[in-house]
Amino acid sequence: MSLTMDxxxxxxxPVLPVLVIEDVSLAVDLAAALQAGGIxxxxxxxxxxxxxxxxQAMRKALPDLLxxxxxxxxxxxxxxxxxxxxxxxxxPGFTERLATAADASGLPYLPGAMTPxxxxxxxxxxxxxxxxxxxxxxxxxxxxxxxxxPFTGIRFCPTGGVNPDNLLNFLHLPNVACVGGTWxxxxxxxxxxxxxxxxxxxxxxxxxxxxxxxxx
Numbered sequence: 500m501s502l503t504m505d506x507x508x509x510x511x512x513p514v515l516p517v518l519v520i521e522d523v524s525l526a527v528d529l530a531a532a533l534q535a536g537g538i539x540x541x542x543x544x545x546x547x548x549x550x551x552x553x554x555q556a557m558r559k560a561l562p563d564l565l566x567x568x569x570x571x572x573x574x575x576x577x578x579x580x581x582x583x584x585x586x587x588x589x590x591p592g593f594t595e596r597l598a599t600a601a602d603a604s605g606l607p608y609l610p611g612a613m614t615p616x617x618x619x620x621x622x623x624x625x626x627x628x629x630x631x632x633x634x635x636x637x638x639x640x641x642x643x644x645x646x647x648x649p650f651t652g653i654r655f656c657p658t659g660g661v662n663p664d665n666l667l668n669f670l671h672l673p674n675v676a677c678v679g680g681t682w683x684x685x686x687x688x689x690x691x692x693x694x695x696x697x698x699x700x701x702x703x704x705x706x707x708x709x710x711x712x713x714x715x
Contacts, residue, residue, distance in 0.1 A: 504607040504628040507587050508656055508676035510565060511540035513666070513708030515656060515679045516701070517569060518543050525689055526553035527560040532694035533684060534564055536701025542569040542589055542679065545576055551583040558584035567606075574600035581606055591632050593617055598624045609656060618650055627652055628676065633659030640668050647674050666704060667711050
């Protein structure tokens, strides 16, 4: 059975770490630290020259992890990501050309949306799992609540503004599959090789979410 984006988000819950990797030599240790904290799905953003090499190294060293490529904004990046071993793709927005490239690559695709019109455009192309970007806290929570009525069956991954303080507010919403965030692996901890701290941040997020699941 082929992997779907819905399945990716279910496995990622509660948190899909969004990783900006500047030193490929740190990639495997970073992924291992997150895995030790209970994370099983990662997104490597294509914002640095070494991102694809980092993704490839992670996939080779840690085959049990599900690893995707994020911040895809050019059509050619889909094939580049697939060639590097990416198992899914994420964009901050949505266009027809990106959707066509995603379809051609065969990668499960999480396009970004922020307005009702953008959600409708994605829905018309068959996407029911979307990234809400940027998610800036209280106003985005209010927006997601308002989306629940007209957009039945759409599941979101809010990203860009999610942190430990508002994590549960997002996850409590029935149309939120998981959240994306950089706070679990901030650049200062990665540069310092503070793997134990990164593992602890991942554990704390998973434990918070686990307590929530018991009350739902």
